[in-house]
Every structure is written in C-alpha cells, then in structure tokens.
Amino acid sequence: xxxxxxxxxxxxxxxxxxxxxxxxxxxxxxxxxxxxxxxxxxxxxxxxxxxxxxxxxxxxxxxxxxxxxxxxxxxxxxxxxxxxxxxxxxxxxxxxxxxxxxxxxxxxxxxxxxxxxxxxxxxxxxxxxxxxxxxxxxxxxxxxxxxxxxxxxxxxxxxxxxxxxxxxxxxxxxxxxxxxxxxxxxxxxxxxxxxxxxxxxxxxxxxxxxxxxxxxxxxxxxxxxxxxxxxxxxxxxxxxxxxxxxxxxxxxxxxxxxxxxxxxxxxxxxxxxxxxxxxxxxxxxxxxxxxxxxxxxxxxxxxxxxxxxxxxxxxxxxxxxxxxxxxxxxxxxxxxxxxxxxxxxxxxxxx
Numbered sequence: 451x452x453x454x455x456x457x458x459x460x461x462x463x464x465x466x467x468x469x470x471x472x473x474x475x476x477x478x479x480x481x482x483x484x485x486x487x488x489x490x491x492x493x494x495x496x497x498x499x500x501x502x503x504x505x506x507x508x509x510x511x512x513x514x515x516x517x518x519x520x521x522x523x524x525x526x527x528x529x530x531x532x533x534x535x536x537x538x539x540x541x542x543x544x545x546x547x548x549x550x551x552x553x554x555x556x557x558x559x560x561x562x563x564x565x566x567x568x569x570x571x572x573x574x575x576x577x578x579x580x581x582x583x584x585x586x587x588x589x590x591x592x593x594x595x596x597x598x599x600x601x602x603x604x605x606x607x608x609x610x611x612x613x614x615x616x617x618x619x620x621x622x623x624x625x626x627x628x629x630x631x632x633x634x635x636x637x638x639x640x641x642x643x644x645x646x647x648x649x650x651x652x653x654x655x656x657x658x659x660x661x662x663x664x665x666x667x668x669x670x671x672x673x674x675x676x677x678x679x680x681x682x683x684x685x686x687x688x689x690x691x692x693x694x695x696x697x698x699x700x701x702x703x704x705x706x707x708x709x710x711x712x713x714x715x716x717x718x719x720x721x722x723x724x725x726x727x728x729x730x731x732x733x734x735x736x737x738x739x740x741x742x743x744x745x746x747x748x749x750x751x752x753x754x755x756x757x758x759x760x761x762x763x764x765x766x767x768x769x770x771x772x773x774x775x776x777x778x779x780x781x782x783x784x785x786x787x788x789x790x791x792x793x794x795x796x797x798x799x800x801x
Contacts, residue, residue: 451739451776456747457769458488458526460693463751463758465495474498478521485766488526489518490586490748493573494533494550501528501569504576511579526746527691529586530573531636536566538590538618538642567618570633571625578629584690584745585626586665589615589635589643589652597644598708608651615642616655619662626661634691636665645674646681649688663690667750668729669697673719675707679733686741692734693750694769696727714754721752723761724768735772747773 459481470476474497481489493501504511518525532550539547539559548556555561570587577585593611596603619633626633635643635652643652649664656662666689671678682689699719704710709717724731735747749765751758780786787793795801 452742452744453776454735454738454743454747454773455526455745456488456773457486457694457766458490458524458746458748459484459486459762459765460490460492460529460748460750461498462490462492462495462529462531464762465492465497472497474517475521478518478523481762482521482523484763485770486523486749488524488746488748490526490529490746492529492531493569493576494530499528499576501572501576504579505572506575508579511576515580525580525582526748527582527584527586527634528573528577528580530570531586531588533566533569533573534587534635535590535641536562537570537622538592538615539563539566540592540595542595543591563618567622570622574622574626574629574631574633577631582631584632584634584663586634586636586691588638589619589641591640591642593642594640594644609655611642612651612655615652616657619656620659623656623659623661627659631661632663632690633661634663634665634689636667636670636693638667638670639674644670645676646685649685653688664688665691665693667693667695668731668734669693669695669721669727669752672697672699672728673707675699679730679737682734682737682741686737686743689738689741689743691745692738692743692747694724694731694747694765694772695750695752696722696724696729696731698722698727720754723751723753723756724749724765726753726756731768731772735774739774739776 461477464471466472470480491499493499504514536547536550541559544559551562551565555565573585592614623633638644643649653662664685668678702718705718714720747769751761753761
C-alpha cells in the first residue's frame, strides 16, 4: 500500500490575464496559500513554461523547478494534452483544432501533426530533466466519428485505426522510454482511447509498449456510465496519474449520454466541482491506496455552475480529507502470536 501525494492542482483552467493568475509565481503562491503542495503544468501555456528550454537544458530545468520549490510546491507532471490531441488528427476536426497549434500551421493538418509529435517529445525530455516519472497527455482520435456507427463500420476499420494510432505514437513512446518517463493517456470521450476496451486495443496495437500508461479521471466514466471502481481493480498496474474531478449524471426523458448538443449546464451528464457530483472519491482513494498508487491527487476544475476560485478553495480541503495515511500494521496484530511451526502443524492436524 502507499499514501497518495497531494493535494495538487492542474493549472490549465486557472491561467488568466489578471494577477495572480497571469504568472507562474502568482499561481504557485495562490495555490500554496490554498493548501496545495503540487502543480501540474500545461506545457502549451508559454506564460508558465518554456518547454524547449526545459527540454534542452538540465541547468535551466533545475532553475525552473527551484522557482516552484520557493513556494513550497512540487511539479507533479507536465501536461501535453493539447499537443497530444493533434498527434492523431482526423481531417474532419482539422480546423476545429487550429487553436491548439501555432497560427502559421492553421489549416495545415499534416503540419500540425508533425509539430505536435515533436512537442510531446520535448515534453518527454523536459520531464526527464525535471526528474519526473510521468507525463499527462491525450492520444488523439482517428475513429471517434465512428463510435456510434451508421452505417456499420467496414470490417477491419477498428483494427486499422489502432494500428495507425500505434504507428504515430511509437517514436514518441520510444522517446519517453529513452528519458525514463511514462506517457499517461487520459481516458476521455472524444479520444480513440476512451474506456478500458479501447485502452487495451491501443496497448495491444503498440505491442504493450512499457511507457504506454493511463491517466484515470472518474468524471469521464460517470458520463459514460462505466464502473470506475472496478476499472481501478482491472487497470491499476497502468494507472500512473489521476485527475480528481467530479461529475453527475441525472437521468432525463429528453436527453441521454450524448447530451443532445446542449450546453453543459443542460446536459444529463455534466462536470461538477468536487463534492457537488456523484463520484465516490472515498472508494477511489481506498482502492488506489490499496494498490500502491505512487502519484499525486491532482485537482482538475471543470464545473458548469461553481466558480473556479471556489472550486479550488474547496478542492484542496476535499483532497486532503480523501487522502488515506496507509497503515503499516494489521488492526488485529495485538492478538497475534510469534511464528511456531509445531503449533501450526498441530492446528492443521498434521501432528
């Protein structure tokens, strides 16, 4: 068993144009004052990190890490979610994802994919220079438009899709391996890897690459009506990162899992701040502690009602309360005896 580290916070949803949210120093002090001990860094946000410099210079990486440590904080992981999304980019989504890439690549699907692959590789090298063991990312999507197919999918489409996804990621995963870093793919709707079965297919197509791992976020499984506690039982060896994010699913006679193209606040399934949704976090933290999860409990704030500031304030306390200080002794040790081989044989009827 292992005591989970935390609380930590993903900074992506909090960066803004006003202090303290417009600088790394301001965000670190703000988060530390709320009780957070770690930050997950969105690497596409140039106000928070110079990814290329951290990747290319161990000296600069140490200085960067030291700057965060001045506020009593640690880096939990680097995030390349937006860049990872573009590694496998279907033409139907090309223009919709322009905002994830530099302006000069807008409308250039192949250019975006090549740029994204290099960005995620930089993330692997930067993580290595920062002595991090895990990076959080997305795999992208070539097949998502066929998730609920009509007409039916042509025979072999899924197999070919995962083969291509694995081909695109193989050189990136090899770069992760060279730097001693795991790629934790967030299991997420909109990605080709959005549940346990698709994770297994990606893993198999990648020949069980040792760096292909999982980021577990239960909010996405509430919306899919998936048993997220059993998911931990099944996939715990692969879970290297977690997002602590709440969600709720309110059954409706007008709309279902797909949401009816409605805004988030009107959907049956919607993301909420911690404590306002239906996720059984005590069950999650119990299972993760049982299986020896060694990473951080990272708050990801996404809520259609509550403000991010209130969500962050409350989230630090909730996560601290959920974290289990695991025991190193059995509760009935007081009634135990020393090992006695003859007594054991006697009890078993062997003497």
